[in-house]
Amino acid sequence: MASNLSAAPDFHLTIPQSDKRRPIFFTAPIRQNLTKKRLTISCNSSRSSPKSSRNLKESLNPKNPSLSDQLKPLSATTLSTTEDNRTHLLSKPKSTWVNPTKPRKSVLSLQRQKRSPYSLNPIVKELRLFAQKLNDCDSSNETTFLSLLEQIPYPLTRENALLILNSLKPWQKAHLFFNWIKTQNSFPMETIFYNVVMKSLRFGRQFELIDNLANEMVSNEIELDNITYSTIITCAKRCNMFDKALEWFERMYKTGLMPDEVTYSAVLDVYAKLGKVEEVLSLYERGVASGWKPDPITFSVLAKMFGEAGDYDGIRFVLQEMKSLGVQPNLVVYNTLLEAMGRAGKPGLARSLFEEMVESGVTPNEKSLTVLAKIYGKARWAKDAMELWERMRSNDWPMDFILFNTLLSMCADLGMEEEAERLFEDMKRSEHCRPDSWSYTAMLNIYGSGGNASKAMDLFEEMSKLGVDINVMGCTCLIQCLGKSRRIDDLVRVFNVSIERGVNPDDRLCGCLLSVVSLCEESEDANRVLACLQQANPRLVALVRLIEEEKTSYETVKEEFRVIVGDTAVEARRPFCNCLIDICRSRNLHGRAHELLYLGTLYGLYPDLHHKTADEWSLDVRSLSVGAAHTALEEWMGTLTKFVQRNEALPEMFSAHTGTGTHRFSQGLANAFAAHVEKLSAPFRQCEERAGCFVATRDDLVTWVRSRSPSPIIA
DNA sequence: GTAGGGTTAG
Numbered sequence: 237m238a239s240n241l242s243a244a245p246d247f248h249l250t251i252p253q254s255d256k257r258r259p260i261f262f263t264a265p266i267r268q269n270l271t272k273k274r275l276t277i278s279c280n281s282s283r284s285s286p287k288s289s290r291n292l293k294e295s296l297n298p299k300n301p302s303l304s305d306q307l308k309p310l311s312a313t314t315l316s317t318t319e320d321n322r323t324h325l326l327s328k329p330k331s332t333w334v335n336p337t338k339p340r341k342s343v344l345s346l347q348r349q350k351r352s353p354y355s356l357n358p359i360v361k362e363l364r365l366f367a368q369k370l371n372d373c374d375s376s377n378e379t380t381f382l383s384l385l386e387q388i389p390y391p392l393t394r395e396n397a398l399l400i401l402n403s404l405k406p407w408q409k410a411h412l413f414f415n416w417i418k419t420q421n422s423f424p425m426e427t428i429f430y431n432v433v434m435k436s437l438r439f440g441r442q443f444e445l446i447d448n449l450a451n452e453m454v455s456n457e458i459e460l461d462n463i464t465y466s467t468i469i470t471c472a473k474r475c476n477m478f479d480k481a482l483e484w485f486e487r488m489y490k491t492g493l494m495p496d497e498v499t500y501s502a503v504l505d506v507y508a509k510l511g512k513v514e515e516v517l518s519l520y521e522r523g524v525a526s527g528w529k530p531d532p533i534t535f536s537v538l539a540k541m542f543g544e545a546g547d548y549d550g551i552r553f554v555l556q557e558m559k560s561l562g563v564q565p566n567l568v569v570y571n572t573l574l575e576a577m578g579r580a581g582k583p584g585l586a587r588s589l590f591e592e593m594v595e596s597g598v599t600p601n602e603k604s605l606t607v608l609a610k611i612y613g614k615a616r617w618a619k620d621a622m623e624l625w626e627r628m629r630s631n632d633w634p635m636d637f638i639l640f641n642t643l644l645s646m647c648a649d650l651g652m653e654e655e656a657e658r659l660f661e662d663m664k665r666s667e668h669c670r671p672d673s674w675s676y677t678a679m680l681n682i683y684g685s686g687g688n689a690s691k692a693m694d695l696f697e698e699m700s701k702l703g704v705d706i707n708v709m710g711c712t713c714l715i716q717c718l719g720k721s722r723r724i725d726d727l728v729r730v731f732n733v734s735i736e737r738g739v740n741p742d743d744r745l746c747g748c749l750l751s752v753v754s755l756c757e758e759s760e761d762a763n764r765v766l767a768c769l770q771q772a773n774p775r776l777v778a779l780v781r782l783i784e785e786e787k788t789s790y791e792t793v794k795e796e797f798r799v800i801v802g803d804t805a806v807e808a809r810r811p812f813c814n815c816l817i818d819i820c821r822s823r824n825l826h827g828r829a830h831e832l833l834y835l836g837t838l839y840g841l842y843p844d845l846h847h848k849t850a851d852e853w854s855l856d857v858r859s860l861s862v863g864a865a866h867t868a869l870e871e872w873m874g875t876l877t878k879f880v881q882r883n884e885a886l887p888e889m890f891s892a893h894t895g896t897g898t899h900r901f902s903q904g905l906a907n908a909f910a911a912h913v914e915k916l917s918a919p920f921r922q923c924e925e926r927a928g929c930f931v932a933t934r935d936d937l938v939t940w941v942r943s944r945s946p947s948p949i950i951a
Numbered sequence: 952g953t954a955g956g957g958t959t960a961g
Contacts, residue, residue, distance in 0.1 A: 351954065402953040431954040439952070466955040473956095502956045536957040571958045603959040610960075638959055645961065674960070681961085709961060 342526040343519070345494040349462040352428065359390055360399065367403035375408055385416055392422045401432050407440035427453070431463045438471040443480065446471050450484070460488070466499040473506050481506045497523075501534045508541035513550070516541060530557075532566045539569060543576025551576050567598050575607045583615035602636040609639070613646030621646055625655065637669045644678035648685065656682050673699075677710035684717035692717050693726055706734050712745045719752030724761045727752065731768045741772035743808035747815060750776065754818035754863070775800055776812070783820060783828050790831055797835050810841045810859060818863035829867045836864075846872075851887050858895040858928075862908040865894065869912060873941075880941040886934050892920060896928040 366389055373380055390396050397417050404410040414433040418425060430453055437446050450468055453460055465488045472481035485503050488495065495503065500523060507515045520538065523530065535558055542550030551573065558565060565573065570593040577586035590608055593600065600608075605628060612621040625643070627633070640663050647656035660679055663671045671679075676699050683692035692714050699706055706714075711734040718727040731749075735741070749769040756762035770777045779796050782788045801809050813836040820829040836842050845868060847854045855872050857865035869892065879886055894906040906928055913920045919936035923929040932940075 349955080399953085405952070428954055433954095435952080435954060438955095461955090463955045468955095470956065496955090498956045500956085505956070531956095533957045538957095540957070568958050573958095575958070601959095606959045636959085642960055648961090677961075 342494070343522045344500045344526060344528055345462075345496045346527055348496045348498065351463075359396075362389055363396055363399050364403060367400045370400070370404060370409060370413070375406065378412060381409065381412055382416065385413070392417065392420055394423045394426075397422070398428065398432065401429065401436075405436065405439070407436045407442060410436035411442075411445065425456075425458065427459050427461055427464060430458065431461075431467060434464065434467045434471070438467060438474065441471070441475050443471050443475040443477055447480070460491075460493070462493070462496045462499045465493070465495070466502045469499065469502050469506065473502070473509060478506055478510050497528060497531065497534075500528075501530070501537060504534060505537045505540075508537050508544075511541075511545070513541060513545065513547075524561075529561055530563065532563060532569045535563065535565070536569045536572045539572040539576050543572065543579045546580045548580040548582060551580060564596075565593075565598075567601060567604070570598055571601075571603045571607060574604060574611070578607060578611040578614070583611050583617060586611050587620060600633060602634050602639045605633060605635075606639045606642045609642045609646045613642075613649035616650060618650045618652065621650055621652070622655075635669070637672075640669050641672075641674045641678060644675055645681075648678050648681040651682070651686060653682055653686055653688075671704070673705045673707050673710065676704055677707055677713065680710045680713040680717075684713035687717065687720060689717050689721040689723055689726075693723075693730075696730060700733070706737060706739060708739050708742050708745055711739050711741075712748045715745070715752065716748045719748070719755055719765070722755070722761070724756070724764055728764055728768060735771065743773075743805040744811075746773045746776060747808045747811040750780075750812060750815040751818070751861075753780065754815050754822055754861075757822075775803075780816070780819060783816060783825070783832070784823060786825070786828075793828070793831060794835055797832070798839065801839050801841070809839075810836070813841050814861035814864045817867055818861050821863035821866065826867075826870075829863065830871060833864060833867045833871060842868075849887070852889040852891060853887050854891040854893060856893040857905065857909070858893055860905075862905060865905060865909060866912055869909070873916070873918065876937065877941050877944075880938050886938070888934055890920075890932045890934070890937055891923070891926075892930040894928050894930065 370381065370384055373384055375381070388396075388400075401410060401413055401417070404413055410433050414429065417429070430449055434446050434449060437449075446468055450460065450464065452458075453464070465484060468484045469481045472478070472484065481503070485495070485499075485506070488499070500519070504516055504519055507519065516538065520530070520534070535554055538554045538557075539551065542548075542554060554573065557563075558569075570589065574586050574589055574593075577583070577589060586608065590600070590604070593604070605624070608624060609621065612618075612624060628635070640659060643659055644656055647653070647659065656679060660671060660675065663669050663675060676695060679695055680692055683689075683695065696706070696714055698704075711730065714730055715727055718724075718730065739745075746769060749765055749772070752765050753762050753769070756765060766777050766780065775796075779793075779800055782796060783793055801812070804812055813832060817829045817832045817836075820826070820832060833842075837845065842859070844856055844859075847856060855868060857868050860868060872892075876886075876890070892909065894909045896906060906922075909930065910922065913930065917940070919932045919940050920930040921932070923931045
């Protein structure tokens, strides 16, 4: 074992023994694991594929272990207790102690690959014109293109060919031209030609062609350099072929070529996109330990990764690292961090970071403002949203289509109707940002949630006139609004027209129709809405008919309910159940309503309804409809009554959470709850300290139960 | 888009 160890190649990814900067990686068990793994890899390395065995370099370096194999022990052992280690890594102060007798092994080249100098070409202008002519020709006709090539006005030198190759788009033309140069045999094909055409192919996401070209380079012994590898890797990444990206990175290591910082950060992004946070951190650490000073692009990759994970500690780590390494965030890093803060649920910190960005002299662009508008809308920070809006106007910050639409959505979230109307008019007047179906959807959302059915219908007519397609969300908003205003004629028409125009009703739209059914007082209206629903979800209509029929057994309802819930999108399951309960209550089928609440609980639709501690039992009805909340309260009171009657131990305090109904869509629950409690004379009072919360003491509740309950109570 | 890496919408 010992002799094997010493014989093992001193590969550049070997963990530096002296580095104390991130102690978690350098404990003895990890090192042993790494070493064991390396031996395994050395034994298996003769198992090379037929293709790679043709590659001299690769087969001559069988002892180079692969990168991911070296990472495996880290993720499989130390990193399996990830939480502890992560905390450790993200919070441990750095030590700069370095053992001078054991120099660090490098995992990347600190020198970025130099580009070969481009010789100045005196006929650039004419060649560009020629390339333009090629770009303009009918791209579907290969023969035309190839015959045009014969008219090249200058000799096909290396420089001339490169210039044209660089100017050709789309990728099909660059690829044709590349293949044509090869047939001309005017000069040897160098790496740069492959690199240029690969970049073009990457725009077309043609990974297979790139993969083939790369293998062709290997076969023809044309050197693959860092530019080649980074292009291959990023193309695979953009095609979501992450395994291929890592495969090529490993092939690079096996040939003994060191990645430079561009390739290295591209691979960091591959691991980041795979959600392999530990591997990214491990690579990052090793890079830094090799003396690499990561640039803003690397930090953007890290920030994006932590943002995706909603990992606030990770975001702090990125900020800390940049500070301690003296890297000033640029616009992209700020934008990525802003979005990450939003995802981590930190709107306040996003706001501070935005101020810091502006103060540091970085002018926000469309993306920064889009991200921030989204955050303020989601957080319902109307005041900040308004201020942002004013600043955008007064500073003349840039606007684009996405920003317009995001601002409209933000207005919809915050009920900012007038501002939305101004924006919408701005869009209509603009040249490049005319309202599209997304913009109309936001406006339908605003008018719909504000109960302005007439304006919403006007928009719908306008869309028909202008030929803007209505989408399923716009249709849902409009139908919800028309239902609340009981404009059933319009509702039916909107539904039918939308279906004709290709809207594919989803479960949310069905839920919306079902909620309208629960609102209909006239059975004729309900039947017309059900006829719409019949087109979209006949089985749901059948369930409504079943539950309305008193003689339907509980078992039958249960089975049908189970099947429907299983077939429904997760986000629409609870709304379905809420509406069904509401329908029962509006038809005085209270027993059925209780059955449905029970079934909803059984199938996990109300996971947080009850909460118990030693001191307090609470009922959280915030995600319930009014009818479902009534039912849940009745159920709870029934249970508590039994407890009181049996003299069982009860906590000091009881609370019911309705929420404050600040959101325009969810008004009324607190009011309805208060009215219901009053009707029952139940001792629940609105809690002053906790908004949207009703509380009752044990003593009051017991007194109340006893006063209502004639059944024998054991004192 | 002028040989390679990172950011924007229910």
